[in-house]
Amino acid sequence: MKITPLAIAITALTGSLNAWAAKPAAEPISPIQPAVITNPKLVELGKKLYFDPRLSKSGAISCNSCHNLSMGGTDNLKTSIGHNWQKGPINSPTVLNSRFALAQFWDGRAKDLKEQAGGPIANPGEMAFTHELAVDVLKSIPQYVAEFKSAFGTDAVDIGRITTAIAAFEETLVTPDSRFDKWLKGDKKALNEKELAGYALFKNSGCVACHNGPAVGGTSFQKMGVVEPYKATSPAEGRSAVTGKDADRFNFKVPTLRNVELTYPYFHDGEAATLEKAVDVMGRLQLGKQFTTDENASIVAFLKTLTGKQPNFKLPTLPPSSNATPQPKPFE
């Protein structure tokens, strides 16, 4: 059979119609796809680095300290604890599904996960190290040197490769197979009536204007306090710190709602301890809506269907330091 442009057009149309028939209404949230790993050695190296507290001055703080993969990729604290027990200025966002965000950090100051990964290592209030010292530490550990070579093909250990590896691991931290995604994919029994009512309200009330896409957020910066001002306990000014524009003050990256049941407390200052409170404040301040107790409960029930499959891997064993490894300095 000769394939004509018309045949192609008809085939494409039929395909679209079939998809349309299977999914009668386009949903503003799309399912999370499982991670596709193209360089497993790089991901394994990044996993070790993610868990390695030797990337901090104290030798005690790792990426996993504040983005704990046993706890929804967060530390479940209002704000995190940094070097010398310093109180962080802002709530640690989850690392889970962070690959779907338009930028990293609440103010989007890092364009991607690789750029983000270098931040906390050198932040005096967080891991309080320097990129140079982090490189020195890793270069002194023979097994790490071998793993960098194996992952990258050549010997060099530098901060670019360190953050590339950490980011490659973080790219795999997606949480497919939530009940909501099962429902999206056609399993109509995956959600109960209350949860479906909550999802309808979530869409009809306008929550979905910002919380959309695969991560149910992370696709835009929005002002915290649209209808009513938000009185934050955090000093963070948001997007204006990056753009220098006054119009961007209190604009923050919309957080993902995936696994939101696990990522309490909520908001950039962590002041909402419960999902009920977060939904109530969001309704009033962002949408000018006072949800009834029942409405609030339905939305919360829907939000809890967004909990997906959590990270599923073996605890890494870190390569030991050598006699040449610089000592950690926890109390200096």
Next chain:
Amino acid sequence: MKITPLAIAITALTGSLNAWAAKPAAEPISPIQPAVITNPKLVELGKKLYFDPRLSKSGAISCNSCHNLSMGGTDNLKTSIGHNWQKGPINSPTVLNSRFALAQFWDGRAKDLKEQAGGPIANPGEMAFTHELAVDVLKSIPQYVAEFKSAFGTDAVDIGRITTAIAAFEETLVTPDSRFDKWLKGDKKALNEKELAGYALFKNSGCVACHNGPAVGGTSFQKMGVVEPYKATSPAEGRSAVTGKDADRFNFKVPTLRNVELTYPYFHDGEAATLEKAVDVMGRLQLGKQFTTDENASIVAFLKTLTGKQPNFKLPTLPPSSNATPQPKPFE
């Protein structure tokens, strides 16, 4: 066939002779046996509790913070970091193979792992919580309540059950299959000449008088500084703090040498950064021997053959807090 006492005696004797024939010389170190898990639900619950920072006041310190299972069951710091970045008085010993020790803590003040597990939770310099608050937190988490019921058969959550579960998990943290154990079991190629020479020196020099048994230590309390006094940077007085006897001053539990390659820095004050230094100090202060550089290197080479199979399990996912869960207080 009728089994007579004589037949039993002959069978027993033959068994002994066979064992003796296979192992021509009795070795003072015995191989680590793999863990036998009789109550997997209890072990799984204990694993979650071991990784759960909600057993601390701050919500940030778990058992795994100072006994990190990615790092030989230690934190690789001279002394640990407690609540509010307090400097601990003593080096955190490894949890790996701790089941083989005659008692727990450097001064042996806990008779077993269960008794030990309750200590750091309530120690104001460590996790700074109370047993009552720890119980309140866990009782407020429905999935934990269900897991306690499943592991113990009834509903109660109390500190006895919490520490029983943590200890049951810790009992599984053994590290079989080191190269040295392979050699012990008959694989004569498992060690090279230098390592064998190191082991011979380790025995002939008297190290083995204290470092023996399956854990290569942990079987007695001994004075730190027998031939020459040891000038510790730690204020800890050792066993006398438990017994009240002046004769027990500076007596400490002999640490295990299993996985010693991973458990740096060494001694109760963590002042020996390298194995070479630890071997040198031990030789001089405990045995009155000055090992040559070659002898020291041989013993170090032998010690590195004691690294066994590290913990091998999936990172646990912790059950989320409920709205009723008491909030962590990191900055109070």
